[in-house]
Amino acid sequence: MEQTVSYTLDSTLETVDHAEEKATRIATELGFGEDEVMQISMAVREGAVNAVLHGNAYAPDKKVILAFERTSEDLVITIRDQGKGIDLSGIPNPLAPENLLKTSGRGIFLMRSFMDAVEIRPSQTGTEIKLIKHVRGSSAAGKEGSQ
Amino acid sequence: MSMKLSTRQVDGVTIVDASGRITLGEGSVLMRDTVRDLLAKGNKKIILNLGDVNYIDSSGIGELVSAYTTTKNQGGELKLLHLTKKVHDLLQITKLYTVFDVKDDEAAAVKAFK
Numbered sequence: 219m220e221q222t223v224s225y226t227l228d229s230t231l232e233t234v235d236h237a238e239e240k241a242t243r244i245a246t247e248l249g250f251g252e253d254e255v256m257q258i259s260m261a262v263r264e265g266a267v268n269a270v271l272h273g274n275a276y277a278p279d280k281k282v283i284l285a286f287e288r289t290s291e292d293l294v295i296t297i298r299d300q301g302k303g304i305d306l307s308g309i310p311n312p313l314a315p316e317n318l319l320k321t322s323g324r325g326i327f328l329m330r331s332f333m334d335a336v337e338i339r340p341s342q343t344g345t346e347i348k349l350i351k352h353v354r355g356s357s358a359a360g361k362e363g364s365q
Numbered sequence: 366m367s368m369k370l371s372t373r374q375v376d377g378v379t380i381v382d383a384s385g386r387i388t389l390g391e392g393s394v395l396m397r398d399t400v401r402d403l404l405a406k407g408n409k410k411i412i413l414n415l416g417d418v419n420y421i422d423s424s425g426i427g428e429l430v431s432a433y434t435t436t437k438n439q440g441g442e443l444k445l446l447h448l449t450k451k452v453h454d455l456l457q458i459t460k461l462y463t464v465f466d467v468k469d470d471e472a473a474a475v476k477a478f479k
Binding site (some may be wrong): 313319320321324327 | 424
């Protein structure tokens with residue numbers, strides 16, 4: 219994978235599947251293990267769902283920008299929509315007893331569960347989600363493995 | 366792989382055998398329609414066999430919750446059978462594992478209905 223690759227995608231359900239497929243391929247190429255690949259691809263899927271549905275609301279004139287960047291220590295995935303910006307304060311805790319049986323509202327929670335860090339920046343011109351996964355298997359993993 | 370569902374009857378219990386992915390779109394809609402159709406026809410003892418479900422996203426989790434609550438609200442009962450590790454782990458981290466009645470054995474699951 220090059221240092222950074224980015225895609226401009228339509229606000230469709232197909233984009234959600236494509237985003238997941240790209241994440242799976244890139245994470246695999248970068249040497250992540252099977253479980254981590256699944257976590258990364260699922261986090262990207264949830265981010266794409268957020269962008270297509272809640273951000274752009276399927277608007278045909280609005281795009282989803284998906285970018286993968288390999289830094290020295292991390293895989294950083296950016297998903298940006300062109301919606302009105304999500305209201306983070308309006309998202310209830312899906313683990314609270316009163317919310318357990320709600321049929322939605324788990325996307326951001328799953329992203330946070332599966333990634334090492336998640337940054338969400340809503341603005342009036344859209345929401346940007348950064349999904350960060352530390353790349354193991356380099357120096358850090360080597361040290362762990364030699365102990 | 367898209368989702369496939371088929372239903373069968375065992376001792377008055379409807380078993381829905383699901384395979385593939387329960388995700389936003391077709392998979393979620395198919396699950397919702399199938400459970401609603403069963404309830405409308407009076408089948409209120411339902412087992413969702415998820416043994417061949419290899420992937421589920423937050424929408425799919427929402428559909429499982431919806432199937433559970435819809436069945437319960439209509440006086441029925443819904444159990445989950447044969448969770449794959451991925452689905453099991455997802456239900457654990459979302460704290461739904463203890464909400465659902467999860468079974469590993471089909472015969473025991475059928476017997477467990479009152």
